[in-house]
Amino acid sequence: MFFPISGVHINPFVLGILGLVIGILGGFFGVGGSFLSGPSLFSLGMPYNFVVGTDLIHIVGKSIVAARQHRILGHIDLKLAAVMVIGTLVGSEGGVDAIEALKRLGEVNLVVGLTAISVFTVISIFGAWESWQALRKSRAITDDPDGPKTDVLVFDRLAKFFQGLALGPRISLKQSGILKISIWSIVLVSFVGGFFSGFLGGGAGYIRMPAMVYLLGIPTHIAVGTDLFEIIISAGYGSIRHAMNGNVDILVALVMHTGAAVGAQLGARLTQYFSGPWIRLAFAPLPLLGAIMVAIALITGHHS
């Protein structure tokens, strides 16, 4: 089927199924899913600038659905989300400007592709190592399979550092179980996430969700829900910026979202059956899959 805005031919059923898969993953892991949807749209023939903008606006819709489910489950820290929005918006602006600069240089596909590969690979390897260690540690703590789902964090040195930063103002995050943390720690983490959101597309949950767990010490379930809520704001802002620059094909996004909306609800409901380390371990291979897809598309120049 021909989509006149981006000028590409894509089977709408493929888009719907892609949306469903990404929706389930997004609802379960608290990420926009751009590490998969971005490379997938790229390999379906969309130019990368349209991939970034279209993916962002589809993520807004999907995150609204998933965040509502997580809110019902009590997985959203609104205070944390409100502070994170500030850093995310500033970072997102920088990321979008970087994309526009690369478009003028004509190097957008190569630079964005190589950056995506590097970032996705590092997150995957680190996440797999940490969550595996955390699972071993949590088994040592309790051997009761029907016992409470524990959220063990093996690599907590950075979280302790950021929580101990004596830079005022400091706030308490009761929902996340953190007594005091500097606002600047939260803003810094969200700024980095925002930059990648504007630069690589998506809500950058693949960076922000692990960053919230490892750098701020937020429990995994709360990080998942809060990240989705925050993605609505950050991806919404990025979508407007990209749409103004002509990088959004809303028809493709709407079709993808029909699958993503139901997937997001299913994924969000499933989180209550898994502990934090299991969610993080299951998440680890996904960015690597995205990196492989981008690499294949870059090497072969494949636009099917």
Next chain:
Amino acid sequence: MKEPIQKVLRYMAIELAVYAALAIAYFCLVLRFLGTWLAGLFHEQRTYYVVASILLMVGQAIGLERLGTGLSYVIRRGKK
């Protein structure tokens, strides 16, 4: 209280089947009636295109979330 996972997965499969039929009908309508209009806005009136895009996506998200929740409720009630 959490439901057993097997039961949840069974309900999800039924929801998915009913939802898929409704969603396919919906996106055929969207592509049929809004495609040309949105393409025109994209090329000629970018600001209106941006506003229309955001409103469509938020509206669709709220509508489909309600549909999903409603389906879940109806299917669970029908099974009890």
